[in-house]
Amino acid sequence: MKINEIAEKNYLWVEKMGWHNKTTLEALALVASEVGEAINECRNEKPTEAFGEELADIILRVLDISHWHGIDMENKLLEKMAKNEGRGTRGRVK
Numbered sequence: 766m767k768i769n770e771i772a773e774k775n776y777l778w779v780e781k782m783g784w785h786n787k788t789t790l791e792a793l794a795l796v797a798s799e800v801g802e803a804i805n806e807c808r809n810e811k812p813t814e815a816f817g818e819e820l821a822d823i824i825l826r827v828l829d830i831s832h833w834h835g836i837d838m839e840n841k842l843l844e845k846m847a848k849n850e851g852r853g854t855r856g857r858v859k
């Protein structure tokens with residue numbers, strides 16, 4: 766399954782559950798809450814087994830927002846990666 770198909774499938778499920786947010790800001794705040802959950806899963810020496818699940822929650826919430834706003838995330842990711850690669854090191858050392 767490609768990333769935009771995952772985004773659509775997840776969006777339709779969240780809609781069916783009646784869980785969609787009314788504002789983009791609220792949806793973004795929930796992305797931040799998932800980042801907090803991921804942080805809690807890697808506070809010790811090694812990340813817990815739940816760490817990957819929290820990373821998935823972050824991505825699913827972002828994909829939900831992108832699908833909502835009609836953003837082709839697969840294409841956007843590829844565009845942004847190419848843009849980043851074209852920027853060089855921007856003064857940072859390895």
Ligand SMILES: [Mg+2]
Pocket residue numbers: 799802818819822
């Ligand atoms: Mg979570």
